[in-house]
Amino acid sequence: EAGVTQSPTHLIKTRGQQATLRCSPISGHTSVYWYQQALGLGLQFLLWYDEGEERNRGNFPPRFSGRQFPNYSSELNVNALELEDSALYLCASSRGTVANYGYTFGSGTRLTVV
């Protein structure tokens, strides 16, 4: 069984540009979760998508947005990039309720804003 896959592995963008990050959940998982892991700050919850709908959102500005496609894959878009957006962005999916099963994470996309 393929795990959660994320692309690209690394992404370098200039301040003010837009970044698009992609995630494919494990087959059969309908929910996708996005987290930002900035240096020294642990993981911060960004977004939760389930069945194509945004279900929950963390404390991030609107320039962080995303969507989930009919095949349950997901995109995270970050507009008007700022230097502090440089971080590892992790995507996760779950086989059921997170309380019972936790997340299965991908290996992340390292976004560097210069």
Next chain:
Amino acid sequence: AQTVTQSQPEMSVQEAETVTLSCTYDTSENNYYLFWYKQPPSRQMILVIRQEAYKQQNATENRFSVNFQKAAKSFSLKISDSQLGDTAMYFCAFMIDFGNEKLTFGTGTRLTIIP
């Protein structure tokens, strides 16, 4: 708001020894779930162990066990017979049981196993 605190930024231990990583949390909720995740250099977060707050029995997964003290809001992870492959960042995480599916993570402890 819920918070998770990991007070040990870095730890190291000799191979085969036992090590305990600490975690405290703050919540006014009574029903919640606690997790420990491991992040090796490959960057992929791996679930190590989980604990339901309503269960008094401490969770165990092979060499990994927790000491859950609900009144003290403490959730420490004990790794027995540590192995080189245990070298990683370890994150404690917390989730309220009302379906928001969101984990609140601590800032992590970097654990190094010394050969």
